[in-house]
Amino acid sequence: MWEYITFFFNATILAAALRMATPLIFTSMGGIFSERSGVINIGLEGMMLTGAFMGMMVSHYTGSPWVGLLGALVSGAIMGLIHAVASIQYKANQVVSGTAINIFAVGFTVFMLRTIFNVAGTSPPVPSIGNVSIPIIVDIPVIGQIIGRQNPMVYMALILVVVVHIFLFRTDWGLRLRSVGEHPKAADTVGINVFLTRYMAVIMSGALAGLGGAYLSIAHLSRFGDGMTAGRGFIALAAMIFGKWTPFGALGASLLFGFADAVQMSMQELGIPRHFVQMTPYILTMVALAGFIGRATPPKAIGKPYEKE
Amino acid sequence: MDNILEMKNITKNFPGVVANDDISLDIRKGEIHALVGENGSGKSTLMNILYGLYDADSGEVFLNKKKVDITDPRTAINLGLGMVFQHFMLVDTLTVAENVILGSEPARMHFINYKKAVDDVARLAKEYGLRVEPRSKVADISVGQQQRVEILKALYRQAEVLILDEPTAVLTPQETEELFQVMNNLKKQGTTIIFITHKIKEVLAISDRVSVLRRGKLVGTKNTKETNHPELAEMMVGREVLLRVEKTPAQPGKTVASIININVRDRVGTHKVKDVSLDIMSGEVLGIAGVEGNGQQELIEAITGLNRAESGEVLLHGKPIHKLPPMPIKKRGVGYIPEDRHKRGLILEYSVADNMILGLHSQAPFVEKFLFRNEKAIQENAQKLVEEYDVRPPNIKQLVQTLSGGNQQKVIVAREFSRNPEFLVCSQPTRGLDIGAIEFIHKEIIRQRDNGAAVILVSAELDEILSLSDRVAVMYNGEVSAVLPVEKTDERQLGYLMLGGDAQKAEGDVEIETAAE
Numbered sequence: 006m007w008e009y010i011t012f013f014f015n016a017t018i019l020a021a022a023l024r025m026a027t028p029l030i031f032t033s034m035g036g037i038f039s040e041r042s043g044v045i046n047i048g049l050e051g052m053m054l055t056g057a058f059m060g061m062m063v064s065h066y067t068g069s070p071w072v073g074l075l076g077a078l079v080s081g082a083i084m085g086l087i088h089a090v091a092s093i094q095y096k097a098n099q100v101v102s103g104t105a106i107n108i109f110a111v112g113f114t115v116f117m118l119r120t121i122f123n124v125a126g127t128s129p130p131v132p133s134i135g136n137v138s139i140p141i142i143v144d145i146p147v148i149g150q151i152i153g154r155q156n157p158m159v160y161m162a163l164i165l166v167v168v169v170h171i172f173l174f175r176t177d178w179g180l181r182l183r184s185v186g187e188h189p190k191a192a193d194t195v196g197i198n199v200f201l202t203r204y205m206a207v208i209m210s211g212a213l214a215g216l217g218g219a220y221l222s223i224a225h226l227s228r229f230g231d232g233m234t235a236g237r238g239f240i241a242l243a244a245m246i247f248g249k250w251t252p253f254g255a256l257g258a259s260l261l262f263g264f265a266d267a268v269q270m271s272m273q274e275l276g277i278p279r280h281f282v283q284m285t286p287y288i289l290t291m292v293a294l295a296g297f298i299g300r301a302t303p304p305k306a307i308g309k310p311y312e313k314e
Numbered sequence: 315m316d317n318i319l320e321m322k323n324i325t326k327n328f329p330g331v332v333a334n335d336d337i338s339l340d341i342r343k344g345e346i347h348a349l350v351g352e353n354g355s356g357k358s359t360l361m362n363i364l365y366g367l368y369d370a371d372s373g374e375v376f377l378n379k380k381k382v383d384i385t386d387p388r389t390a391i392n393l394g395l396g397m398v399f400q401h402f403m404l405v406d407t408l409t410v411a412e413n414v415i416l417g418s419e420p421a422r423m424h425f426i427n428y429k430k431a432v433d434d435v436a437r438l439a440k441e442y443g444l445r446v447e448p449r450s451k452v453a454d455i456s457v458g459q460q461q462r463v464e465i466l467k468a469l470y471r472q473a474e475v476l477i478l479d480e481p482t483a484v485l486t487p488q489e490t491e492e493l494f495q496v497m498n499n500l501k502k503q504g505t506t507i508i509f510i511t512h513k514i515k516e517v518l519a520i521s522d523r524v525s526v527l528r529r530g531k532l533v534g535t536k537n538t539k540e541t542n543h544p545e546l547a548e549m550m551v552g553r554e555v556l557l558r559v560e561k562t563p564a565q566p567g568k569t570v571a572s573i574i575n576i577n578v579r580d581r582v583g584t585h586k587v588k589d590v591s592l593d594i595m596s597g598e599v600l601g602i603a604g605v606e607g608n609g610q611q612e613l614i615e616a617i618t619g620l621n622r623a624e625s626g627e628v629l630l631h632g633k634p635i636h637k638l639p640p641m642p643i644k645k646r647g648v649g650y651i652p653e654d655r656h657k658r659g660l661i662l663e664y665s666v667a668d669n670m671i672l673g674l675h676s677q678a679p680f681v682e683k684f685l686f687r688n689e690k691a692i693q694e695n696a697q698k699l700v701e702e703y704d705v706r707p708p709n710i711k712q713l714v715q716t717l718s719g720g721n722q723q724k725v726i727v728a729r730e731f732s733r734n735p736e737f738l739v740c741s742q743p744t745r746g747l748d749i750g751a752i753e754f755i756h757k758e759i760i761r762q763r764d765n766g767a768a769v770i771l772v773s774a775e776l777d778e779i780l781s782l783s784d785r786v787a788v789m790y791n792g793e794v795s796a797v798l799p800v801e802k803t804d805e806r807q808l809g810y811l812m813l814g815g816d817a818q819k820a821e822g823d824v825e826i827e828t829a830a831e
């Protein structure tokens with residue numbers, strides 16, 4: 006028994022789990038912004054993919070992965086802006102708009118990769134953000150092995166969760182954002198600009214998803230590959246729902262899904278097909294939505310464009 | 315006295331209706347100004363324009379003699395206007411304090427000072443006698459308390475002019491009494507109040523002046539002292555109104571519905587309805603009086619199939635219906651006017667015509683060959699009902715959400731009554747309605763009764779209970795504490811029983827204790 010436990014719960018796997026969770030954390034935080042303001046963001050996948058590509062490209066041309074990160078952030082924000090214009094300004098169906106963004110991102114990145122780098126499938130290697138060790142912590146047994154030496158973006162993700170939590174629940178911005186997602190008319194009657202709030206939230210959402218994507222191309226790896234997000238945007242969405250639209254909940258869910266991702270290699274050694282493991286995020290999300298772990302209630306105004314008068 | 319507010323020649327058109335037609339209204343500093351008028355006469359529209367939610371097509375607003383241009387609620391708030399909406403504007407996942415401060419948060423570098431928020435709200439609440447706990451979630455408090463939160467919101471923003479859009483429609487008589495005290499307090503401290511209501515009694519009790527709107531036009535403004543009930547009623551409706559319901563004594567026939575030992579528990583297990591048994595005869599109205607929240611709602615939902623009783627039976631013509639879902643219960647001839655029209659009675663995003671067939675939508679003639687909507691039948695049905703029940707505007711394609719509250723209610727009444735139900739369950743059927751509409755619905759209820767329907771009428775209005783019922787059952791704390799023939803009881807006795815008084819001693823001079831919150 007103990008053997009099985011250590012087979013899954015050892016420092017190597019837990020460290021890998023943290024790494025696999027990082028893009029999910031960034032993107033699910035993005036999801037929280039958008040959905041808490043009342044806008045469904047199923048386009049996270051496409052925003053991530055765009056971020057992954059633009060991060061790689063900017064890193065390639067500037068030679069700095071950090072500037073690449075900025076490029077990913079801006080490109081994600083622009084995708085967010087597109088979603089905002091379609092769904093807030095023009096009141097398009099939010100799921101349709103998000104899906105369009107996902108489809109667009111796939112084509113756009115494949116096309117750009119060919120046109121700019123003249124390659125198909127995978128980009129040439131680009132400068133990426135390397136791992137760092139944190140003094141003292143790295144020397145603690147086990148814990149040091151798990152969190153002592155990681156990519157800076159892993160630490161950024163963990164800090165981000167705290168920041169988003171404080172933003173949502175301690176600041177006036179957060180209070181207004183949540184009110185807009187629950188009851189936009191009520192927010193309007195106390196003088197809150199519903200449209201502006203939603204715009205900012207959705208743009209922020211895209212920016213964070215862009216960072217989540219860039220983690221894959223210029224931190225975890227040093228290259229972009231076609232469709233490299235491989236559904237992680239949807240898994241991040243699942244993490245957000247499983248975490249009941251709260252930052253720490255989404256963090257927990259991201260870690261769980263990251264863990265599932267990390268153990269799937271080992272599972273194969275045990276003869277369990279990895280597809281079973283790959284199903285877990287979706288199964289857990291359905292469990293969450295079905296209300297088995299207490300009700301997961303989305304923000305009330307989600308998906309509904311706000312109409313004045 | 316000086317005018318604090320002047321609205322001049324305000325006009326507002328909606329597709330197909332002139333909601334406000336060249337209205338000029340003066341409000342004096344420090345007065346309580348009642349604004350009355352039929353459903354759809356344009357009261358809410360006028361106030362929404364004042365508060366910056368709607369743009370007027372033309373007209374001007376002067377505040378303290380200066381012309382102001384109120385383009386959005388933020389401007390209105392900054393100018394010292396506060397509004398309590400007909401349908402509350404509260405975020406129910408947030409706490410009372412959060413709702414009060416929303417948009418005007420006490421914050422430093424954007425960090426909210428929650429302690430200050432809670433303290434401020436508690437202090438304000440105390441100062442004006444608006445009892446409410448700042449840390450409760452809005453979803454968990456009663457409607458009366460929610461209204462106090464709305465008033466606190468306005469006071470927190472230091473409103474000098476407070477608009478109350480039908481605040482008493484959702485209140486129990488006791489809560490209305492408390493609200494009036496708060497209003498008088500506010501007036502003493504210099505706040506100007508615009509008070510919308512349908513109840514002339516309330517106008518006479520609290521206001522200094524009263525303005526009447528009819529079909530979008532201002533009929534006139536009177537000093538409350540110089541007017542009276544019949545005059546106001548006539549100004550509102552444009553004709554004389556019957557303030558009494560005319561009816562002949564009931565001719566009860568055989569028992570239509572029997573409720574036998576019904577018990578209902580809510581989700582958290584509270585025993586809401588305790589062993590209630592009632593028989594309702596054909597051709598009679600059985601009134602159920604009681605302070606809201608004493609199990610009436612739960613009892614009604616058990617009868618109509620919206621909720622399952624824990625034990626007991628409901629028989630319709632001797633056959634059990636308590637295990638059936640709502641639709642088959644409806645099909646067996648049970649009509650239902652629900653208490654919350656937005657939640658239960660209507661689909662706001664649907665047209666009037668579609669709302670008129672809800673529940674019948676899968677039956678002939680509205681559906682053909684099991685599958686397709688019969689548009690012609692649907693429209694003919696709606697057209698007929700809209701005319702018969704005087705729904706305004708009479709446009710059957712209009713979405714129900716753009717109708718005024720009273721006209722929304724008429725849509726439900728038209729749908730339910732036109733089926734000629736054998737058993738009619740009415741829960742607060744006239745809440746939020748104008749006197750003309752109330753008169754109409756009361757007549758309809760009596761007509762249904764005279765046609766042989768068995769009617770249950772739940773109402774918080776004792777006047778309504780006393781004028782419509784043939785027998786009155788009083789519910790207190792989940793139990794039916796008394797069933798009395800209407801001619802053997804009166805307002806005083808019912809009021810006493812509703813607060814938990816003993817049925818035997820009801821005639822004696824026992825001290826009446828106030829119901830706990």
Ligand SMILES: Nc1ncnc2c1ncn2[C@@H]1O[C@H](COP(=O)(O)OP(=O)(O)OP(=O)(O)O)[C@@H](O)[C@H]1O
Pocket residue numbers: 314328329331332333351352353354355356357358359360400706707716717718719720721746
């Ligand atoms: N958003 C809207 N779109 C179209 N018509 C509207 C809209 N809002 C109100 N109306 C129409 O304007 C008229 C006035 O409505 P308003 O809500 O001001 O009436 P009211 O006097 O407040 O009635 P009630 O006492 O029933 O609340 C009604 O005919 C209503 O149907």
Ligand SMILES: [Mg+2]
Pocket residue numbers: 357358359400479718719
């Ligand atoms: Mg109104």
